[in-house]
Amino acid sequence: MGSLNKQHDLHAAQRKESLAAWLFMLPFLALYAAFLLFPIFRGLYTSFTNARLVGTVRIIGLENYAEMLADKDFWGSMGNTLYFVLISTPTIVVVGFVLAMLINAKLKGTVFLRTAYFSSYVLSMSVVTGLWIFIFQPYTGLINTIITKFGGQEIFWLSTRGIVWLAILMTTVWWTVGFDMVLFLAALQNIPTEMYEAAEIDGASKAQVLFKITIPMLRESTVLVVMLQMIASFKLFGQTYLMAGGGPGTHTRTIVHYIYESGFTNRRLGYASTMSIAFFLVVLGFSLLQRKLFANKEGR
Amino acid sequence: MQHSLKQTSLSRVLTYALSYILALLWLFPIVWMTVSAFKPMGSPVSILSVAFAPPFTVENFSIISQKAPVYIWTYNSAYIAIAVTLIVLLITSMAAYSLSKLHFKGKKIMYIVITMGLMIPIEAIIIPLYKTMADLRLLNTYTGLIIPSLTAPLGVLIMKQFFDDLPNELIEAARIDGAGIFRIWYSICMPLSRNSLAAVGIFTFTNSWNNFLWPFLSITSEKMMTLPVGIPQFQGANLSEFTLPMTVSLVASIPAIVVFLIFQKQIIQGVAMTGIKG
Numbered sequence: 001m002g003s004l005n006k007q008h009d010l011h012a013a014q015r016k017e018s019l020a021a022w023l024f025m026l027p028f029l030a031l032y033a034a035f036l037l038f039p040i041f042r043g044l045y046t047s048f049t050n051a052r053l054v055g056t057v058r059i060i061g062l063e064n065y066a067e068m069l070a071d072k073d074f075w076g077s078m079g080n081t082l083y084f085v086l087i088s089t090p091t092i093v094v095v096g097f098v099l100a101m102l103i104n105a106k107l108k109g110t111v112f113l114r115t116a117y118f119s120s121y122v123l124s125m126s127v128v129t130g131l132w133i134f135i136f137q138p139y140t141g142l143i144n145t146i147i148t149k150f151g152g153q154e155i156f157w158l159s160t161r162g163i164v165w166l167a168i169l170m171t172t173v174w175w176t177v178g179f180d181m182v183l184f185l186a187a188l189q190n191i192p193t194e195m196y197e198a199a200e201i202d203g204a205s206k207a208q209v210l211f212k213i214t215i216p217m218l219r220e221s222t223v224l225v226v227m228l229q230m231i232a233s234f235k236l237f238g239q240t241y242l243m244a245g246g247g248p249g250t251h252t253r254t255i256v257h258y259i260y261e262s263g264f265t266n267r268r269l270g271y272a273s274t275m276s277i278a279f280f281l282v283v284l285g286f287s288l289l290q291r292k293l294f295a296n297k298e299g300r
Numbered sequence: 301m302q303h304s305l306k307q308t309s310l311s312r313v314l315t316y317a318l319s320y321i322l323a324l325l326w327l328f329p330i331v332w333m334t335v336s337a338f339k340p341m342g343s344p345v346s347i348l349s350v351a352f353a354p355p356f357t358v359e360n361f362s363i364i365s366q367k368a369p370v371y372i373w374t375y376n377s378a379y380i381a382i383a384v385t386l387i388v389l390l391i392t393s394m395a396a397y398s399l400s401k402l403h404f405k406g407k408k409i410m411y412i413v414i415t416m417g418l419m420i421p422i423e424a425i426i427i428p429l430y431k432t433m434a435d436l437r438l439l440n441t442y443t444g445l446i447i448p449s450l451t452a453p454l455g456v457l458i459m460k461q462f463f464d465d466l467p468n469e470l471i472e473a474a475r476i477d478g479a480g481i482f483r484i485w486y487s488i489c490m491p492l493s494r495n496s497l498a499a500v501g502i503f504t505f506t507n508s509w510n511n512f513l514w515p516f517l518s519i520t521s522e523k524m525m526t527l528p529v530g531i532p533q534f535q536g537a538n539l540s541e542f543t544l545p546m547t548v549s550l551v552a553s554i555p556a557i558v559v560f561l562i563f564q565k566q567i568i569q570g571v572a573m574t575g576i577k578g
Contacts, residue, residue: 017402020481024398025410028391028456036417036451039428046428102319109320115564116323119330122560122567124510126531127549131329133535134346134542142332145346174326179571186572206311235423238512242532256423263427264517272427280424287419 040280046273053267064274074275076250077258084254085233087165092173092233093225096180097218103181104188114185121178129242132171133158136243158244161251168239168252175239176232180225187221188214220294227290231283255279333553336546337361345542360547367538370548372523373530378555380442380526381508384449388504389497391450396459397485401471411460417453426517433518440521448514449507455500458573462496463489495566502563503570506556527552 047064051057068074099117103110120128135142136157144154157167191214199209237256240246246253246261253261259279263272336345338356341363345351364370398404399411422429429448430439438444466489474484490497512528519525525533531552535545560567 014403017481018404021398021402021404021407024394024402024481024485028395028450029410031391031447032414032417032451032453035429035432035447036420036425037413039425039432040420042428042432043425046431051431099322102315102322105315105319107316107319113319113323114568115561116327118564118568119557119560120326121571122506122510122556123330123553124528124531124556125512126528127333127553130531130535130545130549131333133539134546135329137539140344140346140540140542142346174329182568182571231421235421237423259423259427260517263430269427269431276424276427280420283421283424284419 043273043276043280046270047277049270051269051273053269057270060270064271067271068274068278073250073253073258074255077253077255080250080252081234081236081254081256084165084168084236085230088169088172088233088236089226089229091169092177092180092229093222095173096177096225097184097222099177099181100184100188101214103185117181118178120175123175125175125238126242128171128175129239132167132174133243136167159248161248164244164248164252168236168243171239171243172233172236179232180229183221183225183228184218187218191217223293224290227286227293231286234283234286330553330557333546333549336543337550339543341543342541343543345546360543361551364534364544364547364551367544368530368534368548369523369525370527370530370534370551373525373527374551376442376445376524377509377526377528377552380445380449381505383442383446384508385501385505387446387450388452388455389501392455392500393459393490393493393497394485395456396463397489399456400460400463401466401468401484401489402481414453414456417451418457422448422513426513429514430517439518440524442524444518445515445524445526449504449511455504458500459493459496462493466492498563499566499570499573502559502566506559506567509556 048059048061049057050060050063103114103117107113133141136144138144138154138156138159141157143157148154155163158164195213195217196209199213204212235256236254237260240252240254241257241260244252246257255275256279259272259275262268262275332345332351335351336343337360338358339345339351339360340355340357341360343350395414399407399414433439433444433447436444438447470488471484474488479487510528511526515526515529519529522530527548531545531548534548538544
């Protein structure tokens, strides 16, 4: 009888704990479900409709998807985005690696160096683009003032095809390289010092140490940094939109920019949702690939 | 021997030169912005000999508020960032406590569902999120600006990881002493996780302070703008003049820079953590 009562109490306690657990989850979970998960499904539904910002909504099946696949502007902005992924990923990863190596070189003033390289990362998108607009602006901007002072020609950084990408790239490297740098730095500091000491005893040259110890030891982190950087670059919008308006023409219009334009300027929510799904699938692909690469590593 | 010593010191000198030149290059735009904000309105600050020489003035800080409601934007940014930070700390630590220390059916699935959220970028949901906020009549409101910053799963995962490391014996002991589930959370787990709370809090605050995309999409009323939305508009209206936009940018950057300088270690650790979890 006593043990039965005890069991009963135990069940009651478990139920109580379970209830409490859900109550603790509830505030976050409700917001998370309503404003992150639900929008994904709502977007999926909207992508099959002709929804506009106002007016009646009709389900039109795969029409938006067919339109997207035939839309030159969609492929154009996808192409621009991938172009940026291709030029920015190696640049930012390599610069981030170099900066991390410099911080890790045990120079005097390491804290100052780290602060200097990282501080731009804490600035807002708008501050960064505003600042670099003034650096690149023709006639009155900083770089052109210096160039013309030494007798050079005006360069129209933000309105010349090709060159505008260089300007966007410089801005983005300056702003975000701190992130990659910190990840490399954490990895560098995890390399056991005994490995370097052993190499020194063996009389290895600096280049040998770099290519035979440091770089191989960073392989895993490099994969991570590359994947994260590709995802970040794929989301490019603010720099190109604020600095060049996607121009000249549509030369720097990215996929997020085109989604924004279709949804908010042209008010075609259905079509914009369709492209959002495509965008989401690409990012998801990158994320899953990254997870897979790391899961493999852990499994070994 | 002599030769190799020379070589080492030469490469040392080059490393020093490279790292300090890069550091100055990296800091230069921020220094330029700061100096320009203190130059009389209309100064041609692209000429560096002008920018870095007197006269200096603080007039710009009052002129900007005559041109646009800059200090209202500052208030909005601060209000939202503080509200977001406090709410995030509360709800993420509650959810993390539940996932880490309580037993309930569906816990594993909940953990997977929350981890999945890491793969949903805000860029992919701006259209349906906008429609949802419009349906709820939350566009151009503080609530509408705050909510999308509350759904990030990263804070929950970081807090959970920390709670996982708290010894279960501690919680068992408290339970035997008669402490309830709520009491264990707020008088044992919360005080012990001060460092993690600080890391998540600092991170959340600067992210909210700098947040661009959602406020940019959802605010149309000038009075409801935050600094990141107001700056491009202000600068667009004053492109021929550098000092005033630079002043607005400086005002917008000071809180982030001060927080960074004070909590540098936590912020950098936080970044390393997001990457590792990412």
